[in-house]
Amino acid sequence: MMNQYFSFKGQFLVLAFIFGAFSTAFSQEEFGSEFKVKAAPVKKKKEAAPVKDVKFNSKDYEKIKAYEVAGLDKNNYVVPKPEEKDAEKLAKRDQDLGVVKTTSGTAKVRYRDAAYVDGDKIRVYLNYEIVEQEVLLSGDAQGFDITLKKGVNRIDFEAINDGFAAPNTAEFKIFNDKGEVISSNQWNIAQGYKATIVIEKE
Structure with missing residues (x-):
């Protein structure tokens, strides 16, 4: 009777061990599939647009008018000659x-x-x-x-x-x-x- 009990108990333990091993393996597989670390996607930098050369032609310059200040007298200032500052002269x-x-x-x-x-x-x-x-x-x-x-x-x-x-x-x-x-x-x-x-x- 005792031998049958231990035999039954031993079979139960073996089955429990096998069931636990399968469940553990299955849970690890699920865990691994759900919690994989994914690298963030790398964003590509936008390249600056190339600077276009600005070209002028003679017609553009003809459109530019000289800046004049109205209401001012003509500048009659005369720059002193160098000899006027020379003591010897x-x-x-x-x-x-x-x-x-x-x-x-x-x-x-x-x-x-x-x-x-x-x-x-x-x-x-x-x-x-x-x-x-x-x-x-x-x-x-x-x-x-x-x-x-x-x-x-x-x-x-x-x-x-x-x-x-x-x-x-x-x-x-x-x-x-x-x-x-x-x-x-x-x-x-x-x-x-x-x-x-x-x-x-x-």
């Missing part, structure tokens, strides 16, 4: 030192080298007549006195040379009969040129 011309008016009966004219003493020499004229034939400019003021006539009294300083450092440079002052300065200026002239000042007695 500026010195190669006569220099106008202006006009000074006074009621004084006399005037004292004093001048000296403006930079450093380099051998500058001048000739001085009063109303076109030489009053100083040759003056060597120094660091000390020197000059002459004049009696002013009514009206124009013209004084010209002519550069005899340029000294060791061109151009001929000097500073001068003019005093009235009270000792007051009525004019003060400088000249920068090349050899052969003149600096002119006019004293007008009222």
Whole structure:
């Protein structure tokens, strides 16, 4: 009886084992088919459209009108010439030192080298007549006195040379009969040129 029981029990266990093996295999197959990992589809990038060459012909340019601003005056600005900024070229011309008016009966004219003493020499004229034939400019003021006539009294300083450092440079002052300065200026002239000042007695 016990042998039959164990025999029946053993057969049952064998059948249960076989059934379990089949069911496991079947479930794995189903699981595998349902949960397969699929790769995402790769999207292709769109290529940029090629840039077309823009071509113009002569007719296109004829259609373009010049841009004009109405209501503006004509531009008459003149660009300064290079020589007008060149100190050496500026010195190669006569220099106008202006006009000074006074009621004084006399005037004292004093001048000296403006930079450093380099051998500058001048000739001085009063109303076109030489009053100083040759003056060597120094660091000390020197000059002459004049009696002013009514009206124009013209004084010209002519550069005899340029000294060791061109151009001929000097500073001068003019005093009235009270000792007051009525004019003060400088000249920068090349050899052969003149600096002119006019004293007008009222």
